[in-house]
Amino acid sequence: MSRLAIIGGGFMGGALAEGLIDSGWNRDGIVIAELRNARREFITQQLRVPTTDNASEAVAQADTVVFAVKPQQIHKTLQHVKEEFLPSKLAISICAGVKIETYERELGDVPVIRTMPNTPAAIGMGVTALARGKHATDQHLANALNILSTVGKVVVVDESQMDAVTAVSGTGPAYVFYLAEGMIEAAQELGLSKQQAYTLVYQTIRGAATLLAHDGAGPLELRARVTSPNGTTHAAITHLEGKHWKDTFRQAVAAAKNRAEELGKN
Numbered sequence: 001m002s003r004l005a006i007i008g009g010g011f012m013g014g015a016l017a018e019g020l021i022d023s024g025w026n027r028d029g030i031v032i033a034e035l036r037n038a039r040r041e042f043i044t045q046q047l048r049v050p051t052t053d054n055a056s057e058a059v060a061q062a063d064t065v066v067f068a069v070k071p072q073q074i075h076k077t078l079q080h081v082k083e084e085f086l087p088s089k090l091a092i093s094i095c096a097g098v099k100i101e102t103y104e105r106e107l108g109d110v111p112v113i114r115t116m117p118n119t120p121a122a123i124g125m126g127v128t129a130l131a132r133g134k135h136a137t138d139q140h141l142a143n144a145l146n147i148l149s150t151v152g153k154v155v156v157v158d159e160s161q162m163d164a165v166t167a168v169s170g171t172g173p174a175y176v177f178y179l180a181e182g183m184i185e186a187a188q189e190l191g192l193s194k195q196q197a198y199t200l201v202y203q204t205i206r207g208a209a210t211l212l213a214h215d216g217a218g219p220l221e222l223r224a225r226v227t228s229p230n231g232t233t234h235a236a237i238t239h240l241e242g243k244h245w246k247d248t249f250r251q252a253v254a255a256a257k258n259r260a261e262e263l264g265k266n
Contacts, residue, residue, distance in 0.1 A: 002029060004147070005062035007055050007077060009034030009043050012094050013068035015122040017047055019150035022124065033058040059084040064143060066092045067103075071263075074098050078106035085110060090140050092147065096166065097263045100133040100159055111136040113144040116165045117151065119173050126152030127169050131159040163264065167256035175252075180205060 004020070006013045009032045017030055027048055033055040034040045040051045052058050059065050059081045069077050074095050085091070091103050091112045103112045112133035120126045128148045132141050141156070148154050157165060180201050187197035212219060227233045 002064065003062045004030050004064050004066065005058040006030065006032045006066045006068055007058060007081070008068035008070075008073075009036075009039050009051065010068065010070075011119075012117060012121065013066070014043060014047070015126075016066060016068065016094070016117075016147070016151055017043070017049060019121070019124055020147065021047060021049070023150040025150070031058045031061055056081050056084050059089070062089065064090045064092065064147070066094060066147070067098075068094050071095050071097050074102065075106070078103065082107050087111075087135075090136070090143060092144050096170065097260065099264060100131070104133060104135070109135050111140045113140060114159060114162065115144070115148060116162055116170050117148070118169050121151035124151055127155065128152060129155050129157045129162065129165040129169065131157050131162060133159075163257050163260040166260040167253045170260075171253075171256045175249075176205065 004025075006017055009017075013032060013034075017032060020030060021027060028050070031050045031052060032040075032043055032047075033052050034043065035053055037053075040053065043049065044051050055077060065081075065085070067074065067077065085107045087108065087110050089110060091107065091110055093100075093103060093112065093114045094117055096116065098114070100112045100114050104110065113136055114131045114133070115128050117128040118126050121128065128151070130141065130144055130148065132144075145154050145156075155165075183201045183204075184194075184197045187200060188194060192200070212222060215222060217225075223233075223237070227237060
């Protein structure tokens with residue numbers, strides 16, 4: 001039986017384990033290494049999967065190892081497990097900004113798949129970009145796709161595109177949350193209660209996103225359908241265009257990409 005080790009039982013590590021279990025993965029085929037006692041106990045109770053406080057022990061048992069620690073912890077973690085990391089094992093990284101070459105330098109000639117998930121993975125609605133290292137085969141990529149698809153959609157990219165991915169989908173949920181903040185504030189200023197505002201805004205965003213995913217027409221066409229000349233939507237869009245909203249948004253995404261590049265150099 002294939003065995004998976006998840007090194008780091010935090011938000012993303014736990015979400016991935018939950019997604020795998022929900023998709024039918026055998027609980028006994030997963031082991032999570034987590035140093036924090038309270039978090040380890042929580043995982044054991046909620047997910048009912050084996051846990052350990054020893055990452056090397058988890059790696060020794062596994063065919064595939066998912067690294068889900070904080071980026072600043074990855075060097076120490078790789079040093080700790082490298083003796084157990086045989087070339088036959090697959091390394092999957094969900095550590096933001098950590099490049100494939102870091103794993104290859106620390107662990108040797110091992111197959112590496114670098115990924116960039118986003119937070120909706122916690123409810124199985126994420127999107128994850130995957131890039132493979134020079135030692136990763138098509139089968140390694142297929143294995144990674146099988147694992148990450150349990151928490152949402154998966155897109156294969158070149159590693160050189162990862163900073164752009166970070167700016168678009170990695171940071172993307174926060175853009176939507178920020179939009180929701182503004183809409184809720186506007187709704188309350190117009191006299192709606194907080195609860196009314198929350199319900200109206202949340203369901204509007206959810207419904208619009210679902211329509212966008214299922215209609216196939218694209219955002220421009222969908223917007224045009226509801227923008228009557230001199231109507232309310234036209235008034236709002238005209239105001240946003242007057243504030244150069246699209247240009248500002250493009251600049252914001254570019255700023256996120258630039259910051260991702262800076263972090264990748266550290």
